[in-house]
Amino acid sequence: MKQSKVYQMALAAMIAAMYAAVSLALAPISFGTVQLRIAEALTLLPVFDPVMIVGVSLGCLITNTVGFFTGADILGWLDIPFGTLATAIAAVLSYWLRNVRVKGIPVLSALPPVLLNAAIVGGELTFLIAGSFQWKIFAVQALSVGAGELIACAALGLPLVWMLEKTGVTKRLFPCRGTHEASL
Numbered sequence: 001m002k003q004s005k006v007y008q009m010a011l012a013a014m015i016a017a018m019y020a021a022v023s024l025a026l027a028p029i030s031f032g033t034v035q036l037r038i039a040e041a042l043t044l045l046p047v048f049d050p051v052m053i054v055g056v057s058l059g060c061l062i063t064n065t066v067g068f069f070t071g072a073d074i075l076g077w078l079d080i081p082f083g084t085l086a087t088a089i090a091a092v093l094s095y096w097l098r099n100v101r102v103k104g105i106p107v108l109s110a111l112p113p114v115l116l117n118a119a120i121v122g123g124e125l126t127f128l129i130a131g132s133f134q135w136k137i138f139a140v141q142a143l144s145v146g147a148g149e150l151i152a153c154a155a156l157g158l159p160l161v162w163m164l165e166k167t168g169v170t171k172r173l174f175p176c177r178g179t180h181e182a183s184l
Contacts, residue, residue: 003174008051011049011051011055012052012054012058013055015042015045015052015055015056016054016058017059018042018059019042019059019060019063020066022038022039023037023063024066026039027072031067031073031074032074033129033141033144034144034148035144035145035148036148036151037148037149037152038152039063039152040113040117040157041153041156041160042157043090043094043112043113043157044094044110044158044160044161046094046095046098047097047098047109047161048164048170048173048174049174053088053091053092053095057084057087060087067079068080075121075124075125076128078124078127078128082121082124083120083121086121090115092112093109093112093116094106094109094112094113095109097109097111097112104165105161105162106161107158110153110157110158111153113149113153113157114146114153114154117145117146117149118142118146118149121145122141122143122146123142125144125145
């Protein structure tokens with residue numbers, strides 16, 4: 001059974017809306033030098049279907065754009081292209097790593113969002129704070145962003161993936177997708 005394009009677009013739009021709604025509702029912790037963007041847990045959803053890459057990327061773009069225009073996002077215009085790009089690339093890499101599992105859980109899929117956002121958003125914050133690239137400031141900012149991402153992806157995203165698989169929700173949402181092919 002093949003998913004229709006309309007179904008895929010609706011699914012991507014639903015994830016984009018959820019990402020933006022969660023991020024903007026929790027704006028005080030979603031933006032800033034110390035941030036915990038809870039919606040980043042959704043960057044693990046591409047393990048189920050590549051259409052989720054579009055959903056989380058669009059959700060991040062909406063969040064960063066609204067954050068910029070409302071003044072919530074201190075990174076300003078930098079976060080719209082670069083923060084969104086970090087999330088989009090991380091979602092693609094999470095999809096590619098979907099079949100590398102430990103006890104049935106795609107643990108490695110949680111790493112790309114953590115590492116890419118730590119590097120890219122950490123770099124954005126470094127330029128915002130210092131006006132140029134400085135390793136010491138970058139290290140602090142990357143660790144701060146990485147810690148928030150680790151909480152969102154490992155502590156929230158991986159249990160979300162496990163729960164969606166365990167309850168069978170993924171079979172109803174993604175009827176044409178098979179189960180994971182490889183386990184460690």
